[in-house]
Amino acid sequence: MRRLAALVAVLAFAAGSAAAEPPGAPPSPQAKLVAPGVWLIPGGILPKRQPDGNTVIFEGPKGLVVLDTGRHPWHRQAILDFAAARHAPIVAIVNSHWHLDHVSGDPALKQAYPGAKVYASRAIDEALTGFLARSMAEAQPYLDSGKLPPETVEDLRADMATIRAGQALRPDVPIEASGPRTLGGLRLQVNLAVRAATAGDVWIYDPRTRLAAVGDLVTLPAPFLDTACAPGWRAALAQVWATPFQVLVPGHGPVMDRARFALYRKAFDALVDCAASPASKTECAAAWTSAVTPLLGSDSVEPRRAQGMTEYYVSEVLRAKPGKADACAAGLAPPAPGGEP
Numbered sequence: 001m002r003r004l005a006a007l008v009a010v011l012a013f014a015a016g017s018a019a020a021e022p023p024g025a026p027p028s029p030q031a032k033l034v035a036p037g038v039w040l041i042p043g044g045i046l047p048k049r050q051p052d053g054n055t056v057i058f059e060g061p062k063g064l065v066v067l068d069t070g071r072h073p074w075h076r077q078a079i080l081d082f083a084a085a086r087h088a089p090i091v092a093i094v095n096s097h098w099h100l101d102h103v104s105g106d107p108a109l110k111q112a113y114p115g116a117k118v119y120a121s122r123a124i125d126e127a128l129t130g131f132l133a134r135s136m137a138e139a140q141p142y143l144d145s146g147k148l149p150p151e152t153v154e155d156l157r158a159d160m161a162t163i164r165a166g167q168a169l170r171p172d173v174p175i176e177a178s179g180p181r182t183l184g185g186l187r188l189q190v191n192l193a194v195r196a197a198t199a200g201d202v203w204i205y206d207p208r209t210r211l212a213a214v215g216d217l218v219t220l221p222a223p224f225l226d227t228a229c230a231p232g233w234r235a236a237l238a239q240v241w242a243t244p245f246q247v248l249v250p251g252h253g254p255v256m257d258r259a260r261f262a263l264y265r266k267a268f269d270a271l272v273d274c275a276a277s278p279a280s281k282t283e284c285a286a287a288w289t290s291a292v293t294p295l296l297g298s299d300s301v302e303p304r305r306a307q308g309m310t311e312y313y314v315s316e317v318l319r320a321k322p323g324k325a326d327a328c329a330a331g332l333a334p335p336a337p338g339g340e341p
Contacts (some may be wrong), residue, residue: 036057058183079109
């Protein structure tokens, strides 16, 4: 989608054959250990709902470092429950990017842990007055139509409230260059990719565990291209590959090893090339879906989501404004070598 409401339509179409959501709020996702001292709280896409991104938690000697905080109350509650169970404070929140499925839990976590600092790029500043403001305006007719499912209405209203209070999403510590930082007593490589999935994407490499947590530089079942600059995204994937990771946690989808990331990267390059060719959107999406099917897990709905979402992105994003997407034109400077401030 190009805007908030359009993504709802795409996801509703793609998830239409899924089982009905049980009454009430879904149970909170459970944390999974993915490397020594590193935990994943998985996101997901429920029927008629907007997505939640994956959350990665690094457990350090001085507290927890949380990468991304999800969208829904049950997702942020899972983060708070994890911190309580570990008897460890949240001392740092890193936003991989400003999409609402990755940052909406920030205020609740900061309320619970007032000493926590938010680390993120400055791309949120333009997003609040640009993409997110337009998304909120375009969502209103969908709400007024009375035709949306209650779950979708609930998500849209929550997103609009988050946007109105958007100043709470701005970083306490802006990430303006790649370099090592000590967070929670851990020495982590905090990287900035400009003009990629958004105008500024932050991703973490943990040298202790050789784990990379890359946010929406890797997403399944499709690359979420709404705010993307495809050439910059390709360059960012090359930078990730140059890092000696053995485990990679994407922004959406299951954990990968290097071989699976190589498959994803090859499929991404092929998709961008296909979008620039005379092939139909259906052909491009089918090639993507076939290539990434080994990465999608056992959910039988995922290939249908991959096909429907990728067709949309080919026609409405990659071909609508090739090379001229918002992220390509954004004013963030390229990252320079740097370290801790």
